[in-house]
Amino acid sequence: MNKKIIIDTDPAMGTKGGDPEDCFAIMLAMNSPELEILGITTVQGNVPVERGYSNAKYLVTELNRDIPVHTGKPGTYDQDRNERRKWLSQRQEMEQINPLLDIDEDSKGAPKFIVETAQEHSGDLELVTIGPLTNIAQALDIDPALSKHINKITMMAGAATVQGNVTPAAEFNVWADPESASKVFNSGIPVRMVPLDVCHKTRFGREDLNKIGTNDHPFCKFVQEAVDPWLKINPNQAIVDQGLHLYDSLAMALCFMPDLAEYKNAFVSIETKGEYTDGETVCEFNESIMGQIFKPKPNSEVALDVDVEGFNKIFKERVIDFLVNL
Ligand code: RIB
Numbered sequence: 170m171n172k173k174i175i176i177d178t179d180p181a182m183g184t185k186g187g188d189p190e191d192c193f194a195i196m197l198a199m200n201s202p203e204l205e206i207l208g209i210t211t212v213q214g215n216v217p218v219e220r221g222y223s224n225a226k227y228l229v230t231e232l233n234r235d236i237p238v239h240t241g242k243p244g245t246y247d248q249d250r251n252e253r254r255k256w257l258s259q260r261q262e263m264e265q266i267n268p269l270l271d272i273d274e275d276s277k278g279a280p281k282f283i284v285e286t287a288q289e290h291s292g293d294l295e296l297v298t299i300g301p302l303t304n305i306a307q308a309l310d311i312d313p314a315l316s317k318h319i320n321k322i323t324m325m326a327g328a329a330t331v332q333g334n335v336t337p338a339a340e341f342n343v344w345a346d347p348e349s350a351s352k353v354f355n356s357g358i359p360v361r362m363v364p365l366d367v368c369h370k371t372r373f374g375r376e377d378l379n380k381i382g383t384n385d386h387p388f389c390k391f392v393q394e395a396v397d398p399w400l401k402i403n404p405n406q407a408i409v410d411q412g413l414h415l416y417d418s419l420a421m422a423l424c425f426m427p428d429l430a431e432y433k434n435a436f437v438s439i440e441t442k443g444e445y446t447d448g449e450t451v452c453e454f455n456e457s458i459m460g461q462i463f464k465p466k467p468n469s470e471v472a473l474d475v476d477v478e479g480f481n482k483i484f485k486e487r488v489i490d491f492l493v494n495l
């Protein structure tokens with residue numbers, strides 16, 4: 170039976186210089202028969218929400234998929250945090266390639282869509298979150314019993330035993346809105362956390378990414394245009410030559426092929442008050458610390474190792490080959 174999912178995402182393919190990776194993850198989901206996508210919800214992160222919404226709508230329309238897209242609101246979950254993350258909603262100067270759509274003020278919005286879909290498909294729904302967790306925290310405010318309806322969240326989030334990628338302590342998706350992440354990890358919904366520990370093990374060759382542009386289909390040209398700056402962004406070309414890290418696509422793959430990774434159970438707490446550590450995912454792996462286990466009941470399974478070749482194969486077949494043959 171297909172796994173029913175909602176994808177919560179901050180897609181930037183279509184905004185010049187934006188991270189195209191979320192859209193690859195969405196394409197991977199679209200081309201995976203193991204999944205049924207009930208909707209896509211967009212959140213402030215890589216780009217402001219109206220851009221993420223426009224980018225998601227463009228992707229769905231160009232690929233002729235009948236998938237509802239709903240947007241969250243600008244801003245973080247906690248207003249005080251919003252002051253400190255203002256730049257996330259101020260990237261208005263970035264050039265928009267595909268049309269910037271108006272957000273329908275009457276639309277139900279991402280949190281309400283998540284709640285209603287979860288209630289309708291109670292016990293038969295998973296979330297895949299590949300951006301900050303603002304919409305999910307707001308959905309929990311609307312229905313505090315949401316954990317009864319959602320089986321699992323597979324999330325690209327955090328850094329368990331390695332450095333962060335925004336600060337030494339924090340990974341972008343959690344750092345962007347730590348209060349929302351804290352609410353979600355404490356919600357009772359089981360989490361499969363896909364942290365930088367495994368994302369940074371992935372290496373996908375740029376020769377394969379460059380094959381997309383060999384297809385003259387306008388959508389492939391659009392994708393290649395989005396990928397080019399990403400390939401050039403790392404000043405260390407030797408690292409780029411070894412292949413690029415895929416974060417969101419790995420999380421997506423682990424939703425339907427969990428055996429590609431190895432996990433350890435942990436209780437994950439989110440640092441929200443640290444001077445240097447805001448957004449840190451503090452993982453207690455249920456191992457005794459000086460004879461004491463602080464949180465014996467885990468809230469997450471944390472991916473710590475991954476079959477990179479197995480993942481690359483799936484990504485190549487379902488995303489690159491799909492685009493090359495479009
Ligand atoms: O830290 C990696 C995450 O932030 C991914 O979701 C990617 O989209 C990036 O912006």
Ligand code: CA
Pocket residue numbers: 178179191214215299300417
């Ligand atoms: Ca993302």
